[in-house]
Amino acid sequence: MKTFIASLASLLLLVLPGSSRAGTVTVKGSDTLVILGQRWAEEFMKKNPNTKLQVTGGGSGVGLSALINGTTDIAMSSRPIKDTENQQLSARTKAKATEIAVAKDGVTFYVNESNKLDALTAEQLRDIYLGDITNWKDVGGPDAPIVVYSRENSSGTYVFVKDHVLKGEDYTPSAQTLPGTAAVVNAVAKEKHGIGYGGAAYAKGIKELKVLQGKEAIAPSEANIKSGKYPLSRELYFYLRARPEGEAKAFLDYILSPEGQALATKVGYFPVK
Amino acid sequence: MDRQVSMQGQGLVGMVAVAPKLSSAARRRQLREKVIAGVITAMAFTGIAALVLILVFVAKEALALFLDAEARHEASLSKMFLPQVTRAGRPATFMWQPVSSVPKVSMIPLFIGTLKTTLVSMVVAVPVGVAGALFAAEFAPRRLREVLKPTIELLAGIPSVVLGFFVLMVLASFMQDTFGVSSRLNALVAGLGLSLAIVPVIFTVTEDALTAVPRSYREASLALGATPWETAWKVVLPAAAPGILAACVLGFGRAIGETMIVLMASGNAAIVSASLTDSARTLSATIAAEMGEVVVGSPHYSLLFFLGVELFVFTFVLNMLATTWTRRVLKRLSGAGA
Numbered sequence: 225m226k227t228f229i230a231s232l233a234s235l236l237l238l239v240l241p242g243s244s245r246a247g248t249v250t251v252k253g254s255d256t257l258v259i260l261g262q263r264w265a266e267e268f269m270k271k272n273p274n275t276k277l278q279v280t281g282g283g284s285g286v287g288l289s290a291l292i293n294g295t296t297d298i299a300m301s302s303r304p305i306k307d308t309e310n311q312q313l314s315a316r317t318k319a320k321a322t323e324i325a326v327a328k329d330g331v332t333f334y335v336n337e338s339n340k341l342d343a344l345t346a347e348q349l350r351d352i353y354l355g356d357i358t359n360w361k362d363v364g365g366p367d368a369p370i371v372v373y374s375r376e377n378s379s380g381t382y383v384f385v386k387d388h389v390l391k392g393e394d395y396t397p398s399a400q401t402l403p404g405t406a407a408v409v410n411a412v413a414k415e416k417h418g419i420g421y422g423g424a425a426y427a428k429g430i431k432e433l434k435v436l437q438g439k440e441a442i443a444p445s446e447a448n449i450k451s452g453k454y455p456l457s458r459e460l461y462f463y464l465r466a467r468p469e470g471e472a473k474a475f476l477d478y479i480l481s482p483e484g485q486a487l488a489t490k491v492g493y494f495p496v497k
Numbered sequence: 498m499d500r501q502v503s504m505q506g507q508g509l510v511g512m513v514a515v516a517p518k519l520s521s522a523a524r525r526r527q528l529r530e531k532v533i534a535g536v537i538t539a540m541a542f543t544g545i546a547a548l549v550l551i552l553v554f555v556a557k558e559a560l561a562l563f564l565d566a567e568a569r570h571e572a573s574l575s576k577m578f579l580p581q582v583t584r585a586g587r588p589a590t591f592m593w594q595p596v597s598s599v600p601k602v603s604m605i606p607l608f609i610g611t612l613k614t615t616l617v618s619m620v621v622a623v624p625v626g627v628a629g630a631l632f633a634a635e636f637a638p639r640r641l642r643e644v645l646k647p648t649i650e651l652l653a654g655i656p657s658v659v660l661g662f663f664v665l666m667v668l669a670s671f672m673q674d675t676f677g678v679s680s681r682l683n684a685l686v687a688g689l690g691l692s693l694a695i696v697p698v699i700f701t702v703t704e705d706a707l708t709a710v711p712r713s714y715r716e717a718s719l720a721l722g723a724t725p726w727e728t729a730w731k732v733v734l735p736a737a738a739p740g741i742l743a744a745c746v747l748g749f750g751r752a753i754g755e756t757m758i759v760l761m762a763s764g765n766a767a768i769v770s771a772s773l774t775d776s777a778r779t780l781s782a783t784i785a786a787e788m789g790e791v792v793v794g795s796p797h798y799s800l801l802f803f804l805g806v807e808l809f810v811f812t813f814v815l816n817m818l819a820t821t822w823t824r825r826v827l828k829r830l831s832g833a834g835a
Contacts, residue, residue: 282789285596289792312792369679376765376786377596394583394594397606400682400764400776403786414670415681 248276249472253287253300254380255404256423257460260327260491261300267487268478275471281404284380291463292316297472299463302329302380302423303387313465322464326479328494330449331384331456333421334412334430341365343434343441346455350389352419355396360417373408373420374399381405384458385421424449424492450494459496555809559802561794568796572602579603593767593778595787595797602800604807606767610684610777614759617688617773618695618752623745625692626699633700634707635729646704653697661761664690669762676774682764684777690758695748702747706740707733736830739823746819750812756781780804 251261258281265277282290287299292313299321305313310320333349335341344352344363351357352370361367374395375382386392402408405422412418413429424432424444434441435455448454468476478484485495519527562568572595580589583601591603629649633642664686672689673681710733718728734741764776765786784801791798 286789293793309792371680377594378787378789383596392598394592394597394601397590397592397594397768398766398776400680400766401778401786402765403760411681415673417679418681 247274247471248278249298249475250296251277251279251298251300251462252282252290252296254284254302254460255281256284256302256329256381257300257327260460260488260493263487263491264475264479264484267484268475271478272471272474275474277475283376283378284383285378288463291321291465294465297464298475301461301463302458303383304461305463317465319466322467324462324464324468324476324480325459325496326462326476327460327485327488328449328496329458329460330424330444330454330494331381331388331421331458332424332444333419333433333435334409335419335433336412336416337429337431338416339365339431341433342431343436345436346389349433349435350391353385353390353395353399354393355398368417371415371418372396372399373411373415373418374401375405375408375422376401376403381422384456388456388458446489446494460493552809555802555805559799559806562796562799562803565796565799568799571600571796572800576602577604591769593783595800600797604780604804606769607778607780607783607804609769610763610767611753611779611781613684613773613777614688614691614763614779615749615752617685618691619745619749621689622692622695622699622748622752626696626744626748627703627741629696630700630703630707631729631734634704635725635733649697649700651697652693653701655693657694657755657757658761660690660693661758664693664758664762678774680764680766680774680776682762682776683774684763685773687759687763687777687779688773690762691752691755694755694758695751698751699744699748702744703737703741706737706744709740710736738830739826742819742823742826746816749815753811754781754808756785760785780808784808 251265258279261279265279269275269277284299284301284303287296288301288305288309290296291299292309294316305321305323313319313321333344339360341360341364348357348363352363353372353374355372357363358370359367360370372395374385377383386395400411402411402420408420408422409428409430412420420430432444434443436442437455442448442454444454444456449457462476462479464472480496485497488495562572580591581601581603582589583592591605592601593603593606594601629645633645637645665682668689669681669686672678672686678685714732714736715728718732719725723731759777759779760782763779763782765778765782766776767778767783768775784804787797788801791801
């Protein structure tokens with residue numbers, strides 16, 4: 225009898241955490257957004273101890289497909305949702321995803337600190353990533369092959385660069401794909417002839433390239449990104465299956481409040497307003 | 498083993514039926530034996546059932562590739578295995594970019610990447626593992642052997658993500674500084690990392706096979722005047738050949754399926770090239786990198802499961818070949834012995 229009670233109690237213990245999941249909001253997706261999402265969640269949970277927020281990364285595609293599959297409440301994405309993804313979602317929920325811009329970011333191209341180049345034109349970047357230019361000397365650098373780093377195709381930044389820099393064409397097959405922006409930064413910091421890309425917030429230990437437009441080299445600075453002058457500025461989004469309600473709405477309200485937006489600036493992104 | 502157990506179980510059943518009169522204590526004992534045998538049999542079959550279920554699941558998910566019209570259009574066999582024109586005005590190439598607006602799903606670069614990393618790891622790990630085992634089993638003084646064996650086996654306990662991190666941060670830089678290759682992460686570096694993971698596998702199994710060779714073989718060889726080296730090389734090693742081959746097959750299986758190390762250290766560029774110092778993308782790393790992102794049921798999803806089926810087929814065929822070869826060697830050895 226004793227063992228029976230004990231096993232019943234342990235069974236209850238197993239079930240309990242599951243039933244308390246009702247107050248948990250899961251947030252999943254973009255690796256660009258994950259550091260900011262986690263900071264937001266921490267601060268929000270300090271103020272609202274009853275709400276549990278789970279923030280995980282994996283890439284924008286991961287977040288959006290989790291949203292479509294119904295395994296996350298909120299998807300973080302560094303790119304707008306694709307039409308095909310919206311169709312897949314509405315096939316299941318009979319509605320389109322709710323899109324909320326939460327911060328601004330500039331996609332930056334990184335080179336090694338020892339690289340003498342300071343700025344490249346958008347066309348040169350495109351040619352490098354298409355594989356048409358394979359040597360630094362063709363863009364005014366030393367005579368050395370360019371080692372091209374890219375992101376896994378689940379990344380929103382991958383899609384952003386593909387759409388805005390490559391104009392929809394495919395990356396050169398010899399681009400090495402790395403999981404996570406931090407890995408790209410680390411690789412470029414170690415590779416003298418490397419080039420990579422990622423969110424501006426990550427750029428530490430490497431040199432950020434300016435984008436040359438006509439004679440003006442535009443740096444990915446706060447002012448240029450906020451004003452949209454930097455050509456590779458983008459908005460970062462949260463997606464929901466329906467209009468936000470309850471705890472998810474409270475979280476989003478906090479993010480869009482001046483306090484939440486100030487936190488975005490602190491992490492290295494820029495406010496949407 | 499499970500067959501033996503179940504046969505024993507049947508034997509017991511037969512005995513119970515035939516035995517005319519037993520004391521109740523003996524009958525209870527027999528019943529208990531029967532239950533125990535049944536439980537053991539059930540456990541053995543759970544493993545088999547799990548394997549079959551996994552197989553059925555993977556095959557079912559991959560099958561959509563051939564049944565679904567959209568998937569058939571997007572990823573037909575010719576698109577998987579023949580060169581395709583990917584950019585207007587360029588020669589047809591093999592390209593793996595399944596999330597492109599026009600998906601390119603050639604598996605050739607993935608095969609080549611897998612082959613390159615696995616071959617490098619085998620070329621390094623087989624001699625090191627077998628020689629290490631031969632030394633440990635035949636030549637090492639007892640005390641050294643007692644240190645050597647657990648140390649190498651400890652290497653097997655290192656999580657592959659830690660090995661991958663070491664390769665990514667240390668070995669890759671070292672290789673580039675020493676040999677000046679253009680890409681830091683490449684098939685050679687990934688293969689060396691893999692070999693760290695499979696040396697302990699090959700070492701342990703080979704060592705067991707060598708120590709299992711009967712003592713009388715060695716004594717006979719030494720009595721005939723052969724040196725210890727000749728005995729080890731010409732008598733013990735051939736006698737343990739089936740075991741060593743099994744060790745290599747195990748190592749190969751681990752190398753081809755190992756994911757974390759290649760994901761971190763190979764550079765993951767899907768290119769067709771024979772050079773070992775170019776980046777490579779393997780089948781397993783592709784599954785790991787892309788599975789998190791696909792929408793369940795999409796052609797890309799089925800495609801990744803198809804890659805899984807291919808990995809399984811590779812290891813299965815290799816295991817089959819190795820088993821037949823082992824049987825033939827065993828036959829020859831026992832034939833020569835008789």
